Amino acid sequence: MGQAFTAFEMLLDIDQRCRQLANELPSQEARLQTWSGIGFGLAGQWYVAPMGEVAEVLHEPHLTRMPGVKAWVLGVANLRGRLLPVMDLCGLFGQEPSSLRKQRRVLVVDHGDLFVGLLVDEVLGLQHFALHSLDLSPPAYLQEGTAPYIQGHFHREQDWRVFSPLALVQAPGFINVAL
Structure with a gap:
């Protein structure tokens, strides 16, 4: 029969085995830093x-x-009791929108007083x-x-352009929508 361990000795044994296995894992610094965002298509570009x-x-x-x-x-929508003005990015940049209406989506920007789709x-x-693969050029x-x-x-x-919706809606000409 094997030797009986106290609860404390069992915990020490588990701790030692965990530390040995952890030596084979990459260190915190070695992990790849990632950048995440919402991908979208606009006039054939990503x-x-x-x-x-x-x-x-x-x-x-x-x-x-x-x-x-x-x-x-395009107009305004009621989003949970708030009026959401919706702007067509293709139209703003002089492009034709996709003919596939089912795929179209609205990105909502809600920052301070700015609330726009x-x-x-x-x-x-x-x-x-x-x-590290971000190219700022x-x-x-x-x-x-x-x-x-x-x-x-x-x-x-292919190229994924990093587009700032916040920079767009804060641009001086963006808010001036009257004819």
Whole structure:
């Protein structure tokens, strides 16, 4: 028969085995740092918005049109008792929106007094990139008007442009929607 261990001796044995096995694991510093964002498509290009800048993603809501506004202002929607102005990003940048209406989504920006929805062609889900692979230089091709809102890009299968919805909605001309 084997030797009987006290509860304390068993805990010491478990601790020792855990420490031995932990030596084979990568250290905290060796883990890859990642950058995460919401991926979306717009006029055939892929973008990713920083996680902290998109409050939620919605299906295209029922909208009430507003008279006397620019064509890219689609209207307002009632989102849980709050009026959400919805803007068409393709229209804003002079592009044709996707003809596949079922794939369109609205990225909601809720920051301070700013509460606005940005209609995109499709949402491609949560995207993760190695932080060290962020290229801060402008990507090879940018859609007209998007440059001030692009904060670099990642390359995985193709370029993912880092698009800042917050920078867009804070731009002086964005709020001025009247004709």
